Amino acid sequence: MARRNRNNPLALAVLMCLAERPMHPYEIATTLRRRHKDESVKLNYGSLYSVVCSLERRGLIVAHDTERHGRLPERTVYRPTAAGRLEAHEWLAEILSVPLKEYPAFEAALSFLPGMAPDDAIALLEQRASRLEVALAQARAGREMLEERGLPRLLLVESEFENELRAAELAFVRRLLDDISSGSLDGYDWWQAIHRGDGSPVPAPFDEAHWLAANGNAA
Amino acid sequence: MARRNRNNPLALAVLMCLAERPMHPYEIATTLRRRHKDESVKLNYGSLYSVVCSLERRGLIVAHDTERHGRLPERTVYRPTAAGRLEAHEWLAEILSVPLKEYPAFEAALSFLPGMAPDDAIALLEQRASRLEVALAQARAGREMLEERGLPRLLLVESEFENELRAAELAFVRRLLDDISSGSLDGYDWWQAIHRGDGSPVPAPFDEAHWLAANGNAA
DNA sequence: ATCAGAGTACTCGATGCCGAGTAGCGCTTC
DNA sequence: GAAGCGCTACTCGGCATCGAGTACTCTGAT
Numbered sequence: 492m493a494r495r496n497r498n499n500p501l502a503l504a505v506l507m508c509l510a511e512r513p514m515h516p517y518e519i520a521t522t523l524r525r526r527h528k529d530e531s532v533k534l535n536y537g538s539l540y541s542v543v544c545s546l547e548r549r550g551l552i553v554a555h556d557t558e559r560h561g562r563l564p565e566r567t568v569y570r571p572t573a574a575g576r577l578e579a580h581e582w583l584a585e586i587l588s589v590p591l592k593e594y595p596a597f598e599a600a601l602s603f604l605p606g607m608a609p610d611d612a613i614a615l616l617e618q619r620a621s622r623l624e625v626a627l628a629q630a631r632a633g634r635e636m637l638e639e640r641g642l643p644r645l646l647l648v649e650s651e652f653e654n655e656l657r658a659a660e661l662a663f664v665r666r667l668l669d670d671i672s673s674g675s676l677d678g679y680d681w682w683q684a685i686h687r688g689d690g691s692p693v694p695a696p697f698d699e700a701h702w703l704a705a706n707g708n709a710a
Numbered sequence: 711m712a713r714r715n716r717n718n719p720l721a722l723a724v725l726m727c728l729a730e731r732p733m734h735p736y737e738i739a740t741t742l743r744r745r746h747k748d749e750s751v752k753l754n755y756g757s758l759y760s761v762v763c764s765l766e767r768r769g770l771i772v773a774h775d776t777e778r779h780g781r782l783p784e785r786t787v788y789r790p791t792a793a794g795r796l797e798a799h800e801w802l803a804e805i806l807s808v809p810l811k812e813y814p815a816f817e818a819a820l821s822f823l824p825g826m827a828p829d830d831a832i833a834l835l836e837q838r839a840s841r842l843e844v845a846l847a848q849a850r851a852g853r854e855m856l857e858e859r860g861l862p863r864l865l866l867v868e869s870e871f872e873n874e875l876r877a878a879e880l881a882f883v884r885r886l887l888d889d890i891s892s893g894s895l896d897g898y899d900w901w902q903a904i905h906r907g908d909g910s911p912v913p914a915p916f917d918e919a920h921w922l923a924a925n926g927n928a929a
Numbered sequence: 930a931t932c933a934g935a936g937t938a939c940t941c942g943a944t945g946c947c948g949a950g951t952a953g954c955g956c957t958t959c
Numbered sequence: 960g961a962a963g964c965g966c967t968a969c970t971c972g973g974c975a976t977c978g979a980g981t982a983c984t985c986t987g988a989t
């Protein structure tokens with residue numbers, strides 16, 4: 492049995508589709524597109540065929556039938572094996588039950604914030620805040636429309652989740668902006684100093700002493 | 711000029727390190743480790759050498775010197791070029807100012823929630839909630855310790871951000887759990903029905919009609 | 930009859946990434 | 960003095976991924 496590989500969510504999407512009924516790859520793609528899964532799941536249809544192929548190699552799906560429409564190329568219809576159904580269930584269970592640390596780009600950028608002048612940071616964060624507001628408003632409007640058309644909330648939880656995270660992020664950015672602009676962020680003086688560049692004696696950027704003193708021998 | 715490639719955050723971390731002073735690759739790795747950057751940035755030290763090599767090919771860093779300690783292999787010390795400094799600044803600016811959609815695994819799993827029996831979902835989400843609580847408490851304790859040791863808040867913003875997102879996620883999960891357990895989640899009856907499996911006439915799982923009615927011709 | 934254009938159903942080569950592996954160094958310990 | 964051990968400083972093969980490209984079909988208009 493090939494080792495399990497649970498990092499490409501397209502594979503999970505394929506398994507979930509096939510759990511409903513056998514399909515050929517292109518049908519999987521259109522189904523996912525029609526359901527707007529690409530808004531909540533990272534899907535790259537270019538890798539669809541390699542993913543399907545890998546699932547087959549690992550014994551999670553098997554060719555079920557082949558069909559042909561007109562003179563278009565023959566299509567292979569796949570269905571999940573017992574192992575495939577099990578894998579889909581366990582994978583889903585794992586994602587739901589154990590929170591995974593996922594390194595958003597913004598978190599990385601925040602950790603490099605001292606490398607950029609405070610005034611630049613303020614301007615950029617301001618932009619982010621207003622873009623977040625726009626996106627939030629759009630998403631809310633979109634969800635309301637779908638709800639009016641009778642889509643049950645059960646099928647919208649993922650977008651609800653996304654929006655709540657976005658709202659929390661916006662609140663964070665706004666507060667951070669306040670703290671920087673008012674100069675009340677602890678460490679602001681040092682930050683200013685290392686970016687003044689007027690030749691005054693300032694600690695080296697990212698002064699190691701800070702970390703060493705702070706982290707000490709804390710393993 | 712090679713096309714820009716801004717998807718591996720390790721490259722950004724390398725550029726930020728070299729912006730402080732020239733280093734050799736291994737020194738970059740230890741610096742990043744010492745500063746616990748691997749907690750906020752997705753770093754895989756196995757790809758360090760290929761990333762450095764790619765930065766050099768793209769003209770963003772250049773070999774600055776080579777040195778040798780004892781009989782250990784020779785090490786190449788790199789420094790950023792002007793283009794490299796610019797790229798680091800622009801990259802950072804882009805991440806800070808434009809929010810990027812990032813597909814957390816949990817969001818994907820939520821969108822497949824109807825594929826799993828409601829009772830299973832409840833048990834799994836319960837687990838996630840308590841794990842989130844533990845992680846939150848630990849992270850808070852860790853941050854307090856660092857603050858007591860004099861680390862300024864400026865250097866902790868990224869962990870603050872992470873915690874606030876986690877807290878928002880916990881709130882969401884708790885609320886979702888309430889809504890499912892009490893049966894007040896819109897769509898719950900259908901969800902129950904398709905997973906009863908007692909042969910009663912139920913709509914097909916993921917009934918297409920739902921989506922079609924809902925999405926209509928909304929492009 | 931044929932032509933444009935939209936959509937269908939893939940294909941492919943270059944690049945990137947991962948993480949296990951490893952050889953040498955120098956400190957300690959007996 | 961040599962064996963063990965943890966650290967240093969990389970290396971490498973294989974797999975996944977990406978996204979642009981392609982060739983083909985069908986529909987409708989001229």
